[in-house]
Amino acid sequence: MDEVIGLLRGRVVLCGQLLKLLTELVDKLQSNSTETTEIVRKIEAITKDLSLNAAKSQKFLEGVKVKTLSEFMSTQEEGIKREVAGRLFSQAEKLQDQLKAKMETAAMLTATGKKFVDFTLNLMTQMQANDTYGAAAEASAHANRHIFDANV
DSSP states (O other), X not given: OHHHHHHHHHHHHHHHHHHHHHHHHHHHHHTTXXXXXXXXXXXXXXXXXXXXXXXXXXXXXXXXXXXXXXXXXXXXXXXXXXXXXXXXXXXXXXXXXXXXXXXXXXXXXXXXXXXXXXXXXXXHHTEEOOTTTTOOOEEOTTOOOOTTOOOX
């Protein structure tokens, strides 16, 4: 049970750090800041640590021949360690739900930024390009486009 508590504590700490960095990244994206490189580097490092934690958890589960940590915890005797593990497990799940929401927000902001960049580049170059399959851009000399055109 001590190993499960250690794994869950590590997961909670890493998820908390990742949530803080993702919140910072979303704030930077919303403010159109270009200073996101350092945050992304830190996120990559924490993500690597989280994957190592997941691998350790999987190895532990294979060793005790159960499928999930909650299943393992339910087979343990009642006590303080089981209660601590249960609290850590619920805290980790809550943080993972918050991470999922932040990731969706960051992905939406990134997609919106990409659309804006594509629109601006097409507008500046007077070219129309469909990037779905990497098609070549076609010059459109007689296509009058204005900055307020919504159809790109």
